[in-house]
Amino acid sequence: MIVAGREILKHAHKHGYAVGAFNVNNMEQVKAIIEAAEETKSPVIIQASQGGLKYAGVEYIAAMVKEAAKNASVPVALHLDHGTDFKQIMMCIRNGFTSVMIDASHYELEENIKKTRKIVEMAHAVGVSVEAELGKIGGVEDDISVDEKDATFTDPDDAEKFVAETGVDSLAIAVGTAHGPYKGEPKLDFERIKVIKEKLNMPLVLHGSSGVPEESIKEAVRLGINKINIDTDIRMAFHRAVKEFVKKNPDVYDPRKILSPAKEEMKNVIADKMRIFGSAGMA
């Protein structure tokens, strides 16, 4: 069933695990995520970035995810990832998204608070949960890009003020991850996660989580991360499977035959993550 994002994240915060938030652009990704959630009995957040909505259309994404959630035995939230455009955020809410991110992290603190508070007031009025970002997460995710030199870690005192003045349901923090593939091994600032969690005592979000070693993910969950965003690892699973299939079957042109192994590969990758995040069995 489809639920508000806060319902899923509050449970994860209370019980000390993290829920996967997986990006979608097409039907096969939606099916892979829902099948993995059913298989592992895991609550799940299905999310689309503004780039994903541009590609598929907000109505298509919403219709597919609502259909998948309707028949699922696990709680599912439909979330806008990295919302920066006011109209886009409103269109998502109008189309039944149960959670939205307002990413105003490029602005100074006061401006980020102002923009975030406006979305919180409107979304909460209709029962939709809100995620915001404080600090700048590096890397490139569709239309969001931050140079490594501009990536700035989240300041715990600013975070306390930000949450008190905005009322967000969850906060994305910059602690050393980056969107997209890593060149070297990412070094997470675990002490910073610990301090922010102690100060805020609320659901925290880790972006740029593809390519972060399993041990680091587990430590971040232990310290209080409750939503883990994954996009690149799913794209790579899709790419691996399609490349292998087409190489082995160069003359097969039926999309169903080409895309089915890709859906399976994505499902397996996602199910593994749900086990690592600790959400398996929590639905």
Ligand SMILES: O=C(COP(=O)(O)O)NO
């Ligand atoms: O943060 C993410 C995903 O990042 P990755 O592609 O590194 O998994 N989406 O908002």
Ligand code: NA
């Ligand atoms: Na990443």
Ligand SMILES: [Zn+2]
């Ligand atoms: Zn992100």
